[in-house]
Amino acid sequence: MTAARQAVDLLVQTSSGWHFDGARHGLTDREWMALRLLARANRFSRTPSALAQFVGTSRATASQTVKRLEDKGYLQRKSADQDKRSVILDVTPRGEKILASDPIAPLIHAIATLEVGANNFRDLLSQILRQLDARQNRHHADSCRQCIFLTEAAYNRASRKQTEYTCRFFRADLTGAEVDLLCFNFEGRGSGAVPT
Ligand code: SF4
Incomplete structure (x- = not known):
């Protein structure tokens, strides 16, 4: 320890x-x-x-x-x-x-230049937050990519168009830029690495 x-x-x-x-x-x-x-x-x-x-x-x-x-x-x-x-x-x-x-x-610059890589550092912090959430019965904000509600490349029958992403929680289309933003309704998929 x-x-x-x-x-x-x-x-x-x-x-x-x-x-x-x-x-x-x-x-x-x-x-x-x-x-x-x-x-x-x-x-x-x-x-x-x-x-x-x-x-x-x-x-x-x-x-x-x-x-x-x-x-x-x-x-x-x-x-x-x-x-x-x-x-x-x-x-x-x-x-x-x-x-x-x-x-x-x-601080952002220091993380971006880490030898272990910013992606790995982010994933480690994400793991720590998930553990804290479980122990303290709380909920942290995160981006869509690791959220259970994200669906990729869905066909939207109402608008008759192929969307980049869909959120099943809000029943809304999301652009590629939006999936990297923070969301308070984020629900994690588990302990896997966050895809980029
Ligand atoms: S609930 Fe939030 S984080 Fe999850 S897919 Fe929808 S917008 Fe993204």
């Missing part, structure tokens, strides 16, 4: 990349977390409740964070296509621009 303990000691220290006091480029760590998530989440997960779940706050606190990001021009809200009462949060071009200064960029 010594190596595992040492790994956790090191992992905790990497969190200084996303947990910090004060502001960086005018945003607190929680605002960065929210903006980052909303830039990476699919259309089903860009909601205030998914945001609260991801950042680990109440809906009210998440709403205040959203309001501040809206006031700064980094986010805009729009009604969901299917349910006009539901809100989808979109990152604006101004928000995309500030994300180029994201404080976690050095």
Whole structure:
């Protein structure tokens, strides 16, 4: 267990990349977390409740964070296509621009250049999260490729077209770009490697 303990000691220290006091480029760590998530989440997960779940706050606190990001021009809200009462949060071009200064960029670079490979590192983290989910009865967000609800190359009878991917949970077509985004309704397929 010594190596595992040492790994956790090191992992905790990497969190200084996303947990910090004060502001960086005018945003607190929680605002960065929210903006980052909303830039990476699919259309089903860009909601205030998914945001609260991801950042680990109440809906009210998440709403205040959203309001501040809206006031700064980094986010805009729009009604969901299917349910006009539901809100989808979109990152604006101004928000995309500030994300180029994201404080976690050095961490992403460090992972991208790992000798073991970023894919292997990602798969190991995914395994760890699955174990934690099972033990703590919780649910983590992940991308579609390893989700039990993803079907590839389905023929959509309603639209009479061949789609790249279909989500059986939301009964919706997905583009190739969408399957790499984060989803809070992700349901893992097991312990296999994530295809790229
Ligand atoms: S396939 Fe899974 S991860 Fe992808 S949108 Fe559907 S529920 Fe979410």
